[in-house]
Each structure stands twice: as structure tokens, then as C-alpha cells.
Amino acid sequence: MSILLKTQKLTKKYKNQFAVDNVNVKINKGDIYGFIGQNGAGKTTFIRLITNIINPTSGSLEYHFTENKPGNISAIVETPSLFTKQTAQENLKAQFILLGKTDFTQIDELLQLVGLDNLLFDNKKKVGNFSLGMKQRLSIAVALASNPEFVVLDEPMNGLDPEGIVAIRELILKLNKEKNITFLISSHILTELSKIATRYGIIHRGKLLKEFNANELDKNQHTEVVVSSTNNLLSAMQNLAVTKYKIIDKTLIINDIEIKNSQIIAELAKNGIDVISINKIGENIEDYFLYLIGEKQNEKLN
Amino acid sequence: MKNLIRYDLRRILKDKLVIIVTICMVALEIGVSGIFIAAFRYSAGNAIMQSKDLIFFVYSSFNYGITFMEIMLLIILSKEYTQGTIRNKIVAGYSKSEIYFSNLLTTVICCFSIFLFAFIINFVFCVSLNGFGEVNNIGTYLLKHFSQMIYILFLIVLVHFLSSTFKSIGAPLGIMIGLCIGLPNILLMLSPLSQINETAYYILMIFPQHHNVMSSLGPIMGFASFIETQQYLYYILIELGYIALMIFGGVTKYRKSDFK
Numbered sequence: 201m202s203i204l205l206k207t208q209k210l211t212k213k214y215k216n217q218f219a220v221d222n223v224n225v226k227i228n229k230g231d232i233y234g235f236i237g238q239n240g241a242g243k244t245t246f247i248r249l250i251t252n253i254i255n256p257t258s259g260s261l262e263y264h265f266t267e268n269k270p271g272n273i274s275a276i277v278e279t280p281s282l283f284t285k286q287t288a289q290e291n292l293k294a295q296f297i298l299l300g301k302t303d304f305t306q307i308d309e310l311l312q313l314v315g316l317d318n319l320l321f322d323n324k325k326k327v328g329n330f331s332l333g334m335k336q337r338l339s340i341a342v343a344l345a346s347n348p349e350f351v352v353l354d355e356p357m358n359g360l361d362p363e364g365i366v367a368i369r370e371l372i373l374k375l376n377k378e379k380n381i382t383f384l385i386s387s388h389i390l391t392e393l394s395k396i397a398t399r400y401g402i403i404h405r406g407k408l409l410k411e412f413n414a415n416e417l418d419k420n421q422h423t424e425v426v427v428s429s430t431n432n433l434l435s436a437m438q439n440l441a442v443t444k445y446k447i448i449d450k451t452l453i454i455n456d457i458e459i460k461n462s463q464i465i466a467e468l469a470k471n472g473i474d475v476i477s478i479n480k481i482g483e484n485i486e487d488y489f490l491y492l493i494g495e496k497q498n499e500k501l502n
Numbered sequence: 503m504k505n506l507i508r509y510d511l512r513r514i515l516k517d518k519l520v521i522i523v524t525i526c527m528v529a530l531e532i533g534v535s536g537i538f539i540a541a542f543r544y545s546a547g548n549a550i551m552q553s554k555d556l557i558f559f560v561y562s563s564f565n566y567g568i569t570f571m572e573i574m575l576l577i578i579l580s581k582e583y584t585q586g587t588i589r590n591k592i593v594a595g596y597s598k599s600e601i602y603f604s605n606l607l608t609t610v611i612c613c614f615s616i617f618l619f620a621f622i623i624n625f626v627f628c629v630s631l632n633g634f635g636e637v638n639n640i641g642t643y644l645l646k647h648f649s650q651m652i653y654i655l656f657l658i659v660l661v662h663f664l665s666s667t668f669k670s671i672g673a674p675l676g677i678m679i680g681l682c683i684g685l686p687n688i689l690l691m692l693s694p695l696s697q698i699n700e701t702a703y704y705i706l707m708i709f710p711q712h713h714n715v716m717s718s719l720g721p722i723m724g725f726a727s728f729i730e731t732q733q734y735l736y737y738i739l740i741e742l743g744y745i746a747l748m749i750f751g752g753v754t755k756y757r758k759s760d761f762k
Contacts, residue, residue: 251593254760270595281586286516297512298594300505346594 203264204229204350204382205250210259212245219245221406222259227384227399229266229349232376234397235386236489242406243386244278247354250384251275263350271299271346277354280339284328288319288338291327295345310341315367332359340368344375351375352384357392365392372396390486400485402492409492417488424481425452425464428474436471440464450476503600506591510608513587514578520612523574527620530567534560535628552635553628554643561621562650569679571616572661575609576674579662583669588761602756606662606749613658642734649734649741656741663748666756 205227212220220242227233237243248254250261251273265272282291292307311319314337319325327335336359343351353372357365373396375381387393394414402409427433427450437445437454440463444455454464465475481487514520538556561567582588582605591601637643660681664674 248760251589253589253592255758272595273593275589275593277586277589279586281589283513283516283587284585285518290516294509294512295590298505298509298590342590 202229203227205261205263207250207261208259210246210249210261211257212249212254213257218406220249223403223408225401225408225411227382229382230376230380231382231399232372232396233384234393234400234485235384235403236390236393236400236485237403238493241403243403244354246403247275247277247352247384247386251277251352253277265349272348273350273352274343274346274348275352276339276343276356280335282327282335282338282342285326287323287326288316289323291338292342292345295342299346310344313344314338314341314371316341333361333364336360337364340371348381350382350384354386355388356385357387357389369396390489391484394485402489404493417485422481423454423459423461423464423478425454425468425478426450426476427452427468428476432471432473436467436473440467503604506596506600506604507608510604511611514608514612517578519574519578520616523571524616524619527567527571527616528623531560531620531624532627535624539628539632553632554635554637556632557625557628558647558650560624567620568617568654568657571613572657572678573675575613576661576665576671576678579605579609579665580671583762586762592761598757599753602666602753605666606659609662610655610658617654645734649738652738652741656745659745659748663752666752
């Protein structure tokens with residue numbers, strides 16, 4: 201898969217604080233890249249850096265577009281950038297003019313595409329009177345006006361109702377599959393992000409903690425077993441041929457997802473150990489994110 | 503760049519403030535001219551200030567109309583930063599220098615269009631009521647107007663410089679009002695300083711204001727002769743120097759600046 205964006209040691213420093221610290225991100229063409237981090241982790245700063253809104257303190261970034269044309273990148277950063285005293289059509293027309301487009305017939309198509317069909321008949325409503333969800337949809341339409349190769353969406357689900365979230369999710373998937381648009385999406389709604397992301401980057405305190413494919417998540421699962429006694433636990437693990445495990449008090453953590461829960465329970469029972477509870481941990485991006493952040497915080501404490 | 507200018511022109515002209523300011527400019531100029539013409543007629547029986555001087559006096563007198571126009575302009579320009587629409591330009595791939603120059607150019611075009619519109623209406627109004635008057639030296643007369651236009655250009659570039667540097671409305675507004683309204687009054691008080699070091703007094707930042715005060719008050723106070731042809735050229739050159747400095751400084755800073 202060919203690379204679309206590659207950053208090298210990208211850094212942004214404000215006074216004595218690193219908002220983004222030596223970040224090396226690789227986004228492939230066709231990816232839906234989920235960019236995850238806590239509030240203030242550096243997500244928006246990173247997005248501003250790759251869209252040229254702010255200048256980096258050091259480091260570099262390179263894009264490899266199929267075709268060199270204006271509007272290859274589109275972005276919605278934090279709040280929608282719209283003219284509030286103008287209508288949706290006028291906002292789109294302004295964007296078309298900015299991009300040098302003279303054919304405005306695509307405006308209605310774009311409004312339909314983002315689910316703002318109702319505005320086709322009510323073309324006097326000013327953007328200032330729109331709900332946040334409508335503004336978000338219109339921003340996406342504005343972002344799509346240039347037929348971009350790469351779309352950056354900072355918290356696109358913010359302010360959307362459940363129906364809107366589903367609509368935007370489906371739109372992203374559709375554009376990714378049909379037009380091969382690469383997306384970088386930062387979102388706090390991790391469960392929603394996990395439904396579309398093909399690749400993730402986790403940022404914490406300005407540093408990129410980890411970058412991985414969505415299918416690699418499975419490899420990060422572990423099984424947590426609370427047992428009645430730790431006697432014979434080692435021999436039970438030997439019998440199961442498990443090499444990656446940890447015992448903390450009466451909790452057994454097995455880092456081997458190939459082994460089924462039923463196998464573990466049976467082997468422990470054979471060794472006279474009662475299983476009080478057994479859980480697969482890290483099954484979703486939310487848990488994995490918290491696990492990674494927690495580990496980082498523990499590292500800092502130690 | 504052409505698309506960017508079209509976009510910026512559309513953005514400014516779509517703002518209702520432009521219509522409000524144009525109406526206010528016309529009303530202000532005609533209103534002041536009307537009061538002067540009426541006052542001269544009723545007090546002296548005939549006009550002591552001819553239209554050729556009155557037209558000049560009205561638009562240049564402390565530039566209240568121009569200042570008003572620039573406040574409007576500052577509000578429109580700052581909206582781009584407060585609403586975040588500047589991001590659309592950057593993300594679309596335009597360089598910060600292109601954005602800066604497009605903004606500047608559209609600002610100059612819009613301001614001069616409003617100014618000229620109000621000027622022409624006032625000109626027709628004054629001449630139809632009061633005649634034009636005699637001009638002894640047409641070259642000096644036109645140079646006087648030209649130098650005042652350069653002063654207006656200086657103010658427009660100044661507003662643009664402040665708005666692009668601060669990217670907000672509060673600070674530039676305060677600075678501009680201070681420069682355009684407060685400074686002339688302070689200058690009048692400080693004018694004896696010119697006796698101590700004339701060159702320094704002229705080249706300092708207060709210089710364009712000195713030019714404005716002299717030019718605008720000249721016709722009514724009777725010291726128009728203070729400003730000779732050579733001095734007008736001197737004013738024009740120094741103002742152009744300031745304009746070049748502000749554009750160079752502005753674009754250099756703008757290219758390095760971050761946006762929200």
C-alpha cells in the first residue's frame with residue numbers, strides 16, 4: 201500500500217511545552233486513520249500542523265498525492281469554518297470560487313450527499329440559524345467540494361444526533377470505498393471510530409504512543425482470570441503451553457489469545473484451582489486505549 | 503491568486519456592513535458639505551469656502567468618514583479569523599503570502615470604491631449648489647488630492663497590517679482609533695517640537711498625521727500656503743515608505759504566524 205502522508209519528527213513547541221513532540225505518523229492511501237488521544241494530548245495541534253494552519257517548530261511532513269491539484273486536502277478543524285450570515289448554498293459557492301470551479305451544479309448534489317436535502321427547498325436559511333449537527337454536515341459538504349484525496353475530520357461526530365452519527369459514518373465508508381478518499385479522523389467516541397477505522401494512532405502528551413492496524417487489536421487481547429488459589433498455577437500454565445503470562449495476587453493474566461476460556465477453566469480445574477471469574481480484556485479500542493494510557497501513567501509514577 | 507481575490511471580494515461585498523458604511527459615508531459627506539454651504543450663505547451672504555476646497559476639506563477633515571469606513575473594514579477582516587474561515591484558504595493550498603496580498607488588494611479596492619462613490623456624489627452636490635470655484639494652479643491642486651489619497655491608502659494598509667498582525671478586533675481597533683483620532687490632537691500640542699528637530703519630527707510615525715492635519719485644516723484656517731508642492735511630494739514619498747515598510751513587515755510576520 202502506498203504512503204499518502206509521512207511525518208518525520210514533527211514537533212510543535214509553545215514556550216516550554218511540547219504540544220506535539222517528535223511525531224512520526226504514516227498514513228497509507230485508502231486508510232481511515234483513527235487518531236486517538238485525551239483532551240490536550242495534541243490531536244488538534246497535529247491536525248493543524250499537517251494542514252499547514254500552523255508552522256512546525258521542527259520536523260517535516262511529506263504528501264504523496266496521485267495528482268497535484270488545489271484542494272487535495274480538506275479539513276474540518278474543531279469548529280466548522282462557515283460564513284454564518286450566508287446560506288448553505290452561498291457557503292458552498294464561496295468554496296467553489298476559492299477552488300476556481302465555475303460549475304455550481306454540484307452544490308445541490310453535495311447537499312444531498314451529506315443529508316441536507318431539506319435545504320434544497322429552504323434556501324434562505326442562514327447558517328447562523330443551523331443546529332450544530334447541520335453545520336457539521338455542511339462543513340463536510342464544503343470539505344468535499346474539491347474532490348479531495350485526503351480528508352481530515354476533527355471530532356466530526358460532535359453535536360450529531362444518533363441518526364446523524366450513523367449517516368456520517370456511512371458517508372465516510374462510502375467515500376472511502378467508492379472514491380478511495382483517505383481519512384484522518386480524531387474522535388472521542390472510540391466505539392464509533394472503531395466501526396470505521398482501518399488504522400489507529402494513539403497520541404499522549406504530544407507523543408505518538410503507538411500506531412497499528414485495526415486487525416492488530418486482536419493480538420493485543422489478554423485473558424484475565426481470578427482464581428481461588430495460586431498453587432499449581434505454574435504447572436497448569438506449562439500444561440497449556442502458555443509462555444506469556446503474569447500472576448498478580450490471585451489474578452492470572454494470559455497474553456495468548458489462541459487459548460480458549462474453556463481450555464483454561466478445564467486445565468485449572470484439573471489442578472484443583474477454582475475459577476472465580478474469567479474475562480477477555482482489551483477486546484475493543486476503548487479498553488486498549490485506556491490500557492496504553494494507564495501503562496504510560498504507571499511508568500511515569502514508577 | 504485570481505480565485506482568491508474573487509473569493510475575498512465576494513466575502514467583503516456580501517457583508518451588509520459595506521452597504522451601511524457606504525450610506526453613512528455619503529450622508530456624512532453631503533451632511534457636512536450642506537451645513538458648511540448653508541452656514542456660509544446665511545452668515546456672509548456668499549460662500550467664503552469654494553467647492554473646490556470644501557470637497558477636499560470634507561473628505562480629509564481628520565478623516566472621520568475614512569476612520570469609520572476602516573472600522574467597518576477591520577470588523578469584516580477580523581471575522582475571517584474569529585469565524586475560522588481563513589482555514590478554508592490555507593487548507594485549499596494557498597500560501598500565506600498569497601492570502602495576505604489578496605486580502606490587502608481586495609481591501610484597497612473596496613475602500614477606494616466606497617470612498618470614490620461618496621466623493622463623486624458629494625462633488626456633484628457641492629458643485630450644483632455652489633459652483634466649483636477657481637483653481638490657480640491645477641497641478642498643485644491635483645497633487646493635494648493625490649497626496650491625500652496616498653494618506654488614505656496609508657490608513658488602509660495600516661488597518662490591514664493591524665488586523666493581520668493581531669488577528670482580532672479589540673487591539674487593532676484601539677490602536678487605530680488612537681492613531682486616527684487621538685494623535686492629531688496630541689500632535690497639535692506637540693507641534694513646537696518640530697522647532698527643536700524638524701527632520702526627526704517629520705520622519706517619526708506621527709508624520710502622516712501631521713500631513714493630514716495640515717492638509718485638512720489648511721483651507722479653513724487659511725494656512726494652505728504652509729504646504730508647498732515640494733512638501734506634498736515629500737509627504738507622498740515618506741507615506742509610500744511607510745506603506746512599503748508595513749507591507750513588508752506584515753507579510754513577513756504573516757508567513758510565520760499560526761492560525762486558530
